[in-house]
Amino acid sequence: MDLQPKMEAKNMNFFYGPKQALKNVNIVCPPNKVTAIIGPSGCGKSTFIRSLNRMNDVLSSARVEGEVLLDGADIYAPGTDVVELRRRVGMVFQKPNPFPKTIFDNVAYGLRIGGFKARRRLEEIVELSLRRAALWEEVKDRLKDHAYDLSGGQQQRLCIARALAVEPEVILFDEPCSAIDPVATARIEDLIEELKKLYTVVIVTHNMQQAARVSDYTAFMMLGELMEFDRTEKIFTNPANKLTEEYITGRFG
Amino acid sequence: MKKKIIQFMGFLFLRVCVGIVLAILLVFLYDIGRKGGGSVNWEFLTQAPRKGMTAGGIFPAIMGTFLVTVVTAILAVPLGMCAAIYLNEYARQSRLTRIIRLSIRNLSGVPSIVYGLFGVILFVNILHFGTSILSAGLTLGLLTLPWTITASEEALKTVPNSFREGALALGATKWQAIRTNVLPYALPGMLTGTVLGLARAAGETAPILFTGAAFYLPYLPKSLGDQFMALPYHLYIMSTQHHAIETVRPLAYGTALVLIVLVLGMNMTALVVRYRLRNKRRR
Numbered sequence: 001m002d003l004q005p006k007m008e009a010k011n012m013n014f015f016y017g018p019k020q021a022l023k024n025v026n027i028v029c030p031p032n033k034v035t036a037i038i039g040p041s042g043c044g045k046s047t048f049i050r051s052l053n054r055m056n057d058v059l060s061s062a063r064v065e066g067e068v069l070l071d072g073a074d075i076y077a078p079g080t081d082v083v084e085l086r087r088r089v090g091m092v093f094q095k096p097n098p099f100p101k102t103i104f105d106n107v108a109y110g111l112r113i114g115g116f117k118a119r120r121r122l123e124e125i126v127e128l129s130l131r132r133a134a135l136w137e138e139v140k141d142r143l144k145d146h147a148y149d150l151s152g153g154q155q156q157r158l159c160i161a162r163a164l165a166v167e168p169e170v171i172l173f174d175e176p177c178s179a180i181d182p183v184a185t186a187r188i189e190d191l192i193e194e195l196k197k198l199y200t201v202v203i204v205t206h207n208m209q210q211a212a213r214v215s216d217y218t219a220f221m222m223l224g225e226l227m228e229f230d231r232t233e234k235i236f237t238n239p240a241n242k243l244t245e246e247y248i249t250g251r252f253g
Numbered sequence: 254m255k256k257k258i259i260q261f262m263g264f265l266f267l268r269v270c271v272g273i274v275l276a277i278l279l280v281f282l283y284d285i286g287r288k289g290g291g292s293v294n295w296e297f298l299t300q301a302p303r304k305g306m307t308a309g310g311i312f313p314a315i316m317g318t319f320l321v322t323v324v325t326a327i328l329a330v331p332l333g334m335c336a337a338i339y340l341n342e343y344a345r346q347s348r349l350t351r352i353i354r355l356s357i358r359n360l361s362g363v364p365s366i367v368y369g370l371f372g373v374i375l376f377v378n379i380l381h382f383g384t385s386i387l388s389a390g391l392t393l394g395l396l397t398l399p400w401t402i403t404a405s406e407e408a409l410k411t412v413p414n415s416f417r418e419g420a421l422a423l424g425a426t427k428w429q430a431i432r433t434n435v436l437p438y439a440l441p442g443m444l445t446g447t448v449l450g451l452a453r454a455a456g457e458t459a460p461i462l463f464t465g466a467a468f469y470l471p472y473l474p475k476s477l478g479d480q481f482m483a484l485p486y487h488l489y490i491m492s493t494q495h496h497a498i499e500t501v502r503p504l505a506y507g508t509a510l511v512l513i514v515l516v517l518g519m520n521m522t523a524l525v526v527r528y529r530l531r532n533k534r535r536r
């Protein structure tokens with residue numbers, strides 16, 4: 001495959017102290033496509049996605065070798081502005097984590113800490129972000145309500161709107177549907193379908209049907225190694241690797 | 254059936270334990286209230302002691318305790334909160350921080366008289382603050398610090414990590430994440446712990462014994478460099494050192510009552526503050 005990458009991991013190794021969590025991983029995330037990372041528990045898929053916006057930096061024992069490129073520039077190069085990086089590469093977490101504020105303040109949070117003041121423009125961006133996250137119609141009359149009053153699925157879409165508000169280029173989804181019900185999951189899958197028109201999307205998922213439904217490219221990982229990376233269609237119909245086939249047909253997992 | 258009996262006996266035992274604790278507290282409060290209540294009146298609260306402390310009030314002691322507690326708060330509150338923020342949010346979790354944390358826990362177990370002696374050496378002798386409100390307040394501040402730090406750290410720990418991660422993922426700096434998304438939610442707990450620590454300090458006798466508390470002063474302190482009278486020390490004098498102990502017993506009980514009400518009042522304030530702020534956080 002010859003893909004033009006938005007983000008790309010090149011010969012990437014990742015260590016937690018002495019323990020190696022990723023071994024020589026090469027994955028390309030093309031622009032305006034959804035790239036899914038699948039694999040059994042502990043395969044390193046969460047570690048991988050969290051290294052794309054350097055969320056692992058929080059752990060002092062974490063160490064990266066190789067390159068992770070965003071538009072061709074290594075995000076682990078010395079002098080990289082991590083704050084700037086995280087504004088370009090947003091993230092939605094496994095469990096919905098709205099802040100204990102109003103719906104409006106949640107979406108405005110990223111802009112406000114970025115020093116954004118203009119009230120009118122702020123309101124416009126909040127509305128736009130909520131619309132893009134397919135939540136506007138449900139909350140437009142209750143923006144001052146507390147975010148905790150929303151349902152789990154709505155909270156997750158609120159977190160997506162919050163990520164969109166800072167106008168990222170890439171959005172990372174770390175098992176975004178594992179804590180919400182099937183109906184809400186379907187809504188978020190539809191939403192991801194929409195989002196890729198504007199953003200580059202990377203999603204980690206436990207759910208193989210989900211990967212098959214929403215993604216254009218799929219990476220299958222096991223024990224910290226990339227087993228296979230290809231177009232999703234190819235992975236799910238005619239995988240090259242025997243292990244991939246066994247995993248997607250549910251023989252282990 | 255047998256399981257139910259065991260469960261019943263278990264609960265009964267726990268109830269009795271709680272009952273005993275409550276009973277001790279109530280008997281204690283009742284006794285002091287009964288014996289001291291009679292001597293507490295407006296004059297008692299607003300006048301200085303007279304006639305060799307056999308008459309008059311305890312106003313200088315109330316003021317002294319108040320002023321010392323203010324000095325204690327000025328030292329212990331900001332320092333304790335900042336140290337807790339550093340330890341919980343910034344410091345790497347290494348052997349060094351574990352040792353630091355363990356030392357802080359241990360410090361809170363050091364007998365208060367040891368703080369008193371340390372205060373004499375450091376503040377009175379080496380730093381030449383004299384036996385004064387300043388020395389006594391700083392000594393009590395040191396005594397309170399471990400409590401403030403520990404309580405503040407516990408409060409910070411109750412803020413879910415997802416608040417920090419969520420903020421960081423939106424491009425917040427570490428300090429922004431802490432300031433806007435951690436501290437507001439930890440503050441009620443931090444304040445409660447701090448006020449509880451201050452209340453404890455206000456009731457301490459040993460640390461102020463050598464560092465500034467006076468037996469009897471006919472006037473109020475004019476500056477931080479003056480000696481002062483303090484409620485716990487006054488109580489100690491009235492009940493053990495006075496030449497006519499039997500005569501002043503009601504006054505001693507009155508002093509005890511005022512001190513207890515003061516400390517309880519501070520604790521209640523802490524609870525109210527926490528309750529208020531917590532409600533605000535939900536809305």
